[in-house]
Amino acid sequence: MRNTTTIKTLLSVLFSALALTACGGGGSDNSAALAALSAAGRTSPTQGATAPQAGSGNTDPAPTDGGEAPADTTPSVLVIAHRGSTGYLPEHTFGGYELAVKLGADYIEPDLQFTQDGELVAMHDDTLNRTTNVATLFAARNGGYKVSDFTLAEIKTLTVVPTGTAATTYPGFTPSSADPYRVPTFQEVITLAKSLSTTAKRKVGIYPEAKQSDVAMEDKILSTLVANGYGAASSKVFIQSFSDTTISSLHTKQLAQKTEMPLILLGVALTDPDGTAKFKVISGSLGTLTLAQVKAFADGIAPAINYDSYGYPITKDFITQAHAAGLKVHGWTFAKADATAAAAEYKKYLDMGMDGMFSNYADLAVASRDAFLKAGATQ
Numbered sequence: 001m002r003n004t005t006t007i008k009t010l011l012s013v014l015f016s017a018l019a020l021t022a023c024g025g026g027g028s029d030n031s032a033a034l035a036a037l038s039a040a041g042r043t044s045p046t047q048g049a050t051a052p053q054a055g056s057g058n059t060d061p062a063p064t065d066g067g068e069a070p071a072d073t074t075p076s077v078l079v080i081a082h083r084g085s086t087g088y089l090p091e092h093t094f095g096g097y098e099l100a101v102k103l104g105a106d107y108i109e110p111d112l113q114f115t116q117d118g119e120l121v122a123m124h125d126d127t128l129n130r131t132t133n134v135a136t137l138f139a140a141r142n143g144g145y146k147v148s149d150f151t152l153a154e155i156k157t158l159t160v161v162p163t164g165t166a167a168t169t170y171p172g173f174t175p176s177s178a179d180p181y182r183v184p185t186f187q188e189v190i191t192l193a194k195s196l197s198t199t200a201k202r203k204v205g206i207y208p209e210a211k212q213s214d215v216a217m218e219d220k221i222l223s224t225l226v227a228n229g230y231g232a233a234s235s236k237v238f239i240q241s242f243s244d245t246t247i248s249s250l251h252t253k254q255l256a257q258k259t260e261m262p263l264i265l266l267g268v269a270l271t272d273p274d275g276t277a278k279f280k281v282i283s284g285s286l287g288t289l290t291l292a293q294v295k296a297f298a299d300g301i302a303p304a305i306n307y308d309s310y311g312y313p314i315t316k317d318f319i320t321q322a323h324a325a326g327l328k329v330h331g332w333t334f335a336k337a338d339a340t341a342a343a344a345e346y347k348k349y350l351d352m353g354m355d356g357m358f359s360n361y362a363d364l365a366v367a368s369r370d371a372f373l374k375a376g377a378t379q
């Protein structure tokens with residue numbers, strides 16, 4: 001029998017690998033996670049049944065944030081623009097977010113990092129070099145290019161570059177911004193969402209992710225949202241984190257400041273041998289929580305898709321139990337570029353009852369979501 005330290009080490013390796021795999025913007029290569037799971041000696045449970053069912057429904061009342069944006073006509077299943085239009089344009093950019101809305105996304109997703117001078121910027125990595133031209137403009141600091149070692153003014157001189165299947169242009173699309181591939185601040189993402197809501201004549205949501213488990217980041221996210229009119233449970237915003245510590249803390253802080261913005265815990269789906277659905281935490285406690293425990297501080301869960309072979313399958317029964325516990329289920333990350341393969345993947349999870357999908361290709365997600373809802377409406 002392994003001792004506690006060994007098990008914690010294995011879990012740490014495993015979930016680091018899972019997070020790294022999640023970080024792969026355009027692909028679905030799970031080899032790092034697979035290697036870690038193999039090292040940890042996990043077995044792979046069988047995938048559950050996938051009989052069709054209707055979407056779970058978004059019954060939020062009219063939003064109060066912003067005040068001037070159009071009425072909320074959000075469909076019952078959400079398309080969340082993962083890092084913007086990661087499959088088409090440079091991730092986490094004005095151009096990428098704008099294209100995603102043009103392609104029909106309901107929410108735009110900024111991952112958030114702190115600059116050296118305490119500003120929140122939209123950036124997935126805690127370093128600048130994978131997605132920007134920083135190395136051509138600045139020498140490394142402290143052995144690398146950590147976001148937190150650069151000021152906002154410095155980061156604003158950078159250009160975000162395409163990765164994976166992305167390019168610098170998209171057919172038929174001209175970004176509104178004259179400088180669409182700079183690193184946006186969180187405030188600029190919010191301002192953009194409100195502007196795009198007016199242009200698109202529908203309310204565009206935001207889905208910020210605290211990329212560090214950091215109380216200062218929690219405070220800055222909350223204060224920025226409140227300053228922009230968000231706060232009610234019906235606000236078109238979800239705050240997400242891989243850390244249960246962070247989400248639990250955000251819940252406590254919201255109780256104190258009397259706001260109710262929905263909170264989503266990221267992780268992986270786990271089903272006990274007796275069929276009980278649970279949720280495995282990737283950062284923070286690294287524990288396994290019952291769905292009731294999650295519901296005590298969160299409004300939904302966002303499990304990784306396609307982790308069946310590692311022992312973390314999302315099944316129809318898993319989602320049914322999550323809904324029974326009062327939790328929304330948003331899956332990440334839908335990254336298939338091929339339209340036929342993508343449609344099959346979306347349908348698989350929509351048929352299980354998934355409530356939202358983080359997608360690199362918003363148009364493909366919208367097409368599948370709309371077809372699913374239309375089929376359900378005619379049954």
Ligand code: G3P
Pocket residue numbers: 019022023024082083111124209240266302332333358
């Ligand atoms: O937040 C959902 C999804 O974006 C998680 O993956 O690594 O791209 O932030 P990541």
Ligand code: CA
Pocket residue numbers: 109110111209
């Ligand atoms: Ca994210």
